[in-house]
Amino acid sequence: MASASLSIAFTGSGGAGVMTAGQMLLAAAGRAGHYGLMTRSMGPQIRGGESAAFLRLARHPVGAPDDRIDLLVAIDWENVTRFLAELPMDAGGLILADPAQGAVPEGLVAHGPTVGDLPLKETAKSIDGGRANMVALGAAAGIAGIDRAAVDAVVNRALGRKGEAALTAARAAIEAGFAQAREHENGHALAPPETAPAEGTRWNVSGNEATGLGALAGGVRFVAAYPITPATDVLEYLAPRLEKLGGNLVQAEDELASINMVLGAGYGGVPALTATAGPGFALMTEGIGLGIATETPAVVVDVMRGGPSTGIPTKSEQADLDIALSGMHGDAPHVVVAPNAIADCRATTEWAVRLAEALQVPTVVLSDQFMGQARAVLDAPGAAPDVPARRTAAPDDAGTYRRFAVTGDFVSPMALPGTPNGMYTADGLEHDASGAPSTLPEVHAEQLHKRRRKLEVFDYGAFWADVEGDGPAAIITWGSVTGAVREAADRLRADGHAVRVISLRLLLPAQPERLAAALEGVDRVLVVEQTEGAQFHRYLRAWYDLPADVRCLNRPGPLALRPGEIADALKEGAAP
Amino acid sequence: MTAPDTRTVTREAKHYKSDVKPVWCPGCGDFAVLTAITKALAQMGIAQEDTAVVTGIGCAARLPGYLNVYGLHGIHGRALPAATGLKLARPELTVLAAGGDGDGFSIGGNHFLHACRRNVDLVYIVMDNEVYGMTKGQASPTTEPDWSESRLTPQGPGVEPFHPLSLALISGANWIGRAFTGDPQTLTHMLVEAVNHPGLAFLHVLSPCVTYRPEQKDWKKTVRREAFTPTEDPVEAQRVLETDDGFNAGVLYHGRRPVYAPAPEATAGMADLDREFVL
Ligand SMILES: Cc1ncc(C[n+]2csc(CCOP(=O)(O)OP(=O)(O)O)c2C)c(N)n1
């Protein structure tokens, strides 16, 4: 029977070409009209070491890994035990491994998957210039039932510039893989797509690329940043594209410099952004406070990884929530938003830039490694809702302009350098409406109030959260975990349980009235998040009214939360 | 840097001053820097609105509030990165960064090295009083090892001071000079030269702290005016610095190092970027 979703893992030591095989399979599946998601797992080694590519191909859009893996193709077994927890193989699963690499590790066969031989090295050796990963790609594509022409098109595109010999070798290796696939148990073919997608409607994009694209769509033309995993890909995407758009990316000497460069550019009127991960974000907090005090637009993307400290740089977690919400000293109102899917990285980052500009405030985008470094075939992402542009000032006579005047909506027109009669000092010292430093209690109270209220009175519209479904039980979540939550909800609904999903995109300023409306009629809540300390649950407790029956499913990274366990957690909480 | 303003406006030094009264102690060297900046800008005819002064934190760093130009009074040690971001985003502006020795060489030390190395077209003025004035008299990276007036280091800091000019030179600054607030005319001239020279111009200003280093009032006797002969040769400048005791004034070095000023022309639009991802 053909399946609607198929999960495939490739494992191998670094250099075995696991990621290449995975990316090509994803692209080929995309060409054949399927949707797909590829996540990756890497060891700590700089080069080499173990790696694994996890793919899920399906006829519907894919937001999360499945509970189980249907097919594991192992190029070798080097250090594979490190991934055991990420390789749930059951009796329905198939492991194809090279017998020359030794026995299948026990942990993998414990639940009875079928094991088949795939003599990858030997086959590769028999082909001039043949590589084992291309044989593996052919075998996986064959088992998944992916059209050979789609695979060839991807190979041509990827290897075309390497010359005819390389192409011929790759094609022969893939052909050999397809041939071997025929020898193995064959219940795993993907059901064909319901309809062929219209030309140009599907994208192949990673979360970090989508974040970069969203930044540019929002108008960012200046970026300063310091390299850090897993945010570096955002910068690598941005550097050449900014140049094409007439903008600039500066590799700063550290994150203290990054954020201050961004503030300098923002003060100058150019939408500016930096991207980092937890350690860099921690260094930036004083600078973010300066942006808040001086009402300077700035966007800080934090692609979260395991923390605290250096933590687990290559793996995902949602544990920078606390510092993003409240890491700044003093009363420091700002905006925090979080994309909840790869596609959404684009619109949410674009929105963040627009909010920062409109509200003259540092805005934090919380993405994470899982979403950032995952790649998906998906429907072309949408754009952010409209937000008014930065309000600038052009005073017509000297001496009357007051940069921080309290207005009806608390946003004051900002004179950009170069504007006659607009000269003022953006000061991190508390200042009065004109910008002059002041220690007067009434001035402090007025300006603190202004900076808070401008964020509170703004109408963020329906984009504040994704609210889906209805019924008396709700799952409240945020960020990349939303993918697994959505799938859990779909399964529950298919089983006849009504369930609502509320995924918060706007975390600060909190929207208690909107959440109350979204929770109308709900008497039971499950909070789902990827932290050890239940940071999101505590945040919800602090800002919102929740029903009496609230449970929390939280687990630290790097293990992904799977749809099945989320569905189980919701069912467990149900009244008998 | 910015071309002189050709609009028929008479620019006087006083137009560049704000009406905020400085918090500085009477007699503080920083007053002379404030005045020199207003004179230099007036002399060059650079419009107030086309000038930005960016500082960190400290007595010296209070400068922007006292000027009637665009100002960014940021956080301790980060004047240079903020100025760098502003200048790269708005290359047509004249951007001056400024602050004290603690701000520039201690907490901001890393940015100092990298700003010199990056060589963006900025002027960086450090008002060096060899002490932390704002926090009431602690040793700074330019304080002598046996200065024992601070309760934090009662035996003196016990470490040799930095040599800011050497650091600037080896790090790649394109113009380096030392001025003294007791010679305001030369200070103004040097500022003009620093603004006009492409790349990062580092102006080290000996600016006495009359409150915590009252003995610096004697600097007017120790400073040697025009002791440096300007050179384009970094090796020669380095040789001169070997015997520098910190009291030689004048332009040390004016180089031709490449200035960092990326200004790409737009060649694509958002639609082109979207297309890259289409299957
Ligand atoms: C992050 C941070 N640490 C410490 C301080 C306290 N602080 C303010 S000014 C200053 C030193 C200023 O000395 P210097 O730069 O030499 O300038 P001066 O006051 O002598 O002009 C310090 C340590 C601060 N504002 N911020």
Ligand code: SF4
């Ligand atoms: S403490 Fe020193 S540096 Fe600060 S204002 Fe007074 S004299 Fe100037």
